[in-house]
Amino acid sequence: MARPNRKSFAFLQFPDSESLSSFLLRAQETESVKKKYKFKQANESQQLRGKTIEEHLQARACEITEEPEELGLIRDKITPLWALSYEEQLGQKYVTVQNEYMKFLKEINIRMKKAGTIAPLWMQTPPKVLDVKPSPNIESYRNKTEFSIGYYDNEEIKVGFTNGKMAAGTLRIESPRTCTNIPEQAKDFADRLEELVKKSQLPAFDSKTNSGIWKQAVFRNSSRSLETMATIYINPTSEQEKIETLLQELFPLYTTVILITLPNTIKILNGPGFITETVLNKKYQVSPMSFFQVNTLGCEVLYKEVVDLVCGDLLLDICCGTGSIGISCSEKVKKIIGIELIAEAVADAKINAELNNIEAEYLVGRAEDLIKEVTKPIQGGNIFAVVDPPRNGLHKTILQCLRTTKGLDHVVYVSCNPVSLFQNLADLCCPENNKVRGPAFVPISIQPVDMFPQTPHIENVVYLKRSTII
Numbered sequence: 001m002a003r004p005n006r007k008s009f010a011f012l013q014f015p016d017s018e019s020l021s022s023f024l025l026r027a028q029e030t031e032s033v034k035k036k037y038k039f040k041q042a043n044e045s046q047q048l049r050g051k052t053i054e055e056h057l058q059a060r061a062c063e064i065t066e067e068p069e070e071l072g073l074i075r076d077k078i079t080p081l082w083a084l085s086y087e088e089q090l091g092q093k094y095v096t097v098q099n100e101y102m103k104f105l106k107e108i109n110i111r112m113k114k115a116g117t118i119a120p121l122w123m124q125t126p127p128k129v130l131d132v133k134p135s136p137n138i139e140s141y142r143n144k145t146e147f148s149i150g151y152y153d154n155e156e157i158k159v160g161f162t163n164g165k166m167a168a169g170t171l172r173i174e175s176p177r178t179c180t181n182i183p184e185q186a187k188d189f190a191d192r193l194e195e196l197v198k199k200s201q202l203p204a205f206d207s208k209t210n211s212g213i214w215k216q217a218v219f220r221n222s223s224r225s226l227e228t229m230a231t232i233y234i235n236p237t238s239e240q241e242k243i244e245t246l247l248q249e250l251f252p253l254y255t256t257v258i259l260i261t262l263p264n265t266i267k268i269l270n271g272p273g274f275i276t277e278t279v280l281n282k283k284y285q286v287s288p289m290s291f292f293q294v295n296t297l298g299c300e301v302l303y304k305e306v307v308d309l310v311c312g313d314l315l316l317d318i319c320c321g322t323g324s325i326g327i328s329c330s331e332k333v334k335k336i337i338g339i340e341l342i343a344e345a346v347a348d349a350k351i352n353a354e355l356n357n358i359e360a361e362y363l364v365g366r367a368e369d370l371i372k373e374v375t376k377p378i379q380g381g382n383i384f385a386v387v388d389p390p391r392n393g394l395h396k397t398i399l400q401c402l403r404t405t406k407g408l409d410h411v412v413y414v415s416c417n418p419v420s421l422f423q424n425l426a427d428l429c430c431p432e433n434n435k436v437r438g439p440a441f442v443p444i445s446i447q448p449v450d451m452f453p454q455t456p457h458i459e460n461v462v463y464l465k466r467s468t469i470i
């Protein structure tokens with residue numbers, strides 16, 4: 001594969017038409033879940049520009065003639081703030097949020113000037129970013145750890161985290177032992193799986209040649225239910241039976257063991273095929289493909305912030321995952337409608353609503369495609385939308401819909417990325433113009449919550465109220 005710098009396309013080269021057809025089939029299968037791909041035959045001049053796989057690898061080998069960059073420690077990569085005290089970490093995160101907030105206020109000013117409107121009252125005394133709420137646990141807090149399976153220095157098979165760079169020739173897998181955010185149980189799982197992979201004598205994935213069988217693994221554990229879930233990902237192979245037999249050694253150790261043959265064939269080898277977790281006294285079933293907040297105790301702090309803000313007739317839980325935010329708020333609202341992209345997560349959400357005796361409706365699909373259908377029949381007021389999108393933030397269609405839906409006067413924006421958060425808030429809070437319709441929202445509170453100690457990541461809960469009801 002050759003991907004020109006900063007371009008949203010790539011040239012793919014296949015050794016034969018059989019490989020091409022099987023690739024197109026696999027691409028089609030993954031398409032509906034994440035992205036839509038377009039494929040076309042490269043023309044002659046493009047073909048001339050493309051390199052063969054061998055030439056590509058050779059060129060890369062030549063690039064490695066320079067002294068390789070010194071490889072950093074894996075704990076610096078996974079937990080870059082480990083050397084700071086927890087207070088210093090929180091201080092650093094506060095500054096990150098504050099900086100993005102300042103950019104947002106500046107952007108609102110620019111848009112007001114462009115629209116020729118006068119500054120709304122809230123701009124005279126904008127809310128302050130509140131102090132970061134700390135995580136109750138600052139080490140071993142992750143309830144989900146994703147491991148790569150590959151090689152250390154080209155030879156030794158490892159299950160751990162990727163370190164180094166492909167282009168510098170330093171890419172390798174390292175043990176997670178020094179990373180303080182990972183629980184011992186997950187580290188032990190990595191060691192055990194490593195032994196099994198070695199014992200199998202089947203190749204681990206090699207990113208240089210894009211070949212090999214054992215690819216990755218995900219370990220989930222609940223400190224509340226004490227349940228564990230080991231999910232192992234492999235490339236398609238005629239040795240699947242041998243792998244399944246080997247993985248039986250894990251059965252007595254973990255509640256559930258799952259084998260996923262890429263791209264998406266899921267086989268539950270042992271146990272129920274999910275893990276159960278408790279957050280704010282509500283029970284949740286979490287399947288291997290479903291999102292769940294990775295720090296359970298930190299998640300309680302985060303959700304409590306949301307629950308304290310919500311109080312209405314209808315709650316739209318946008319990007320709802322396993323339904324956990326809506327379900328946490330269930331005592332404060334009459335009705336919940338959740339929208340989520342991943343079908344397995346929606347299946348979990350439906351079960352979770354039942355488990356907690358809550359009536360809720362869940363829709364599978366992209367929120368940007370479903371939001372109009374959901375908001376169109378809405379009548380009356382007192383509607384809350386809680387949005388909790390992935391790192392890249394909300395789609396423009398959703399932002400537009402939030403602004404134009406009558407009766408939807410409260411938005412609680414939960415975000416793991418301050419950059420996309422404040423960019424989206426600019427669209428929700430700027431004055432109306434010919435691109436952005438509907439009365440603006442006003443930021444009422446900005447509450448950072450630390451869910452990821454030892455790392456620079458920070459969650460935020462921002463409460464917005466419609467300007468017309470203030």
Ligand SMILES: C[S@@+](CC[C@H](N)C(=O)[O-])C[C@H]1O[C@@H](n2cnc3c(N)ncnc32)[C@H](O)[C@@H]1O
Nearest residue numbers: 291293319320321340341342366367388389390
């Ligand atoms: C940060 S997670 C939040 C999940 C849930 N609110 C929670 O607290 O566990 C974001 C969720 O958005 C879902 N998602 C991603 N893109 C989406 C889209 N375009 N439409 C709907 N859901 C989406 C993901 O599958 C994931 O479950």
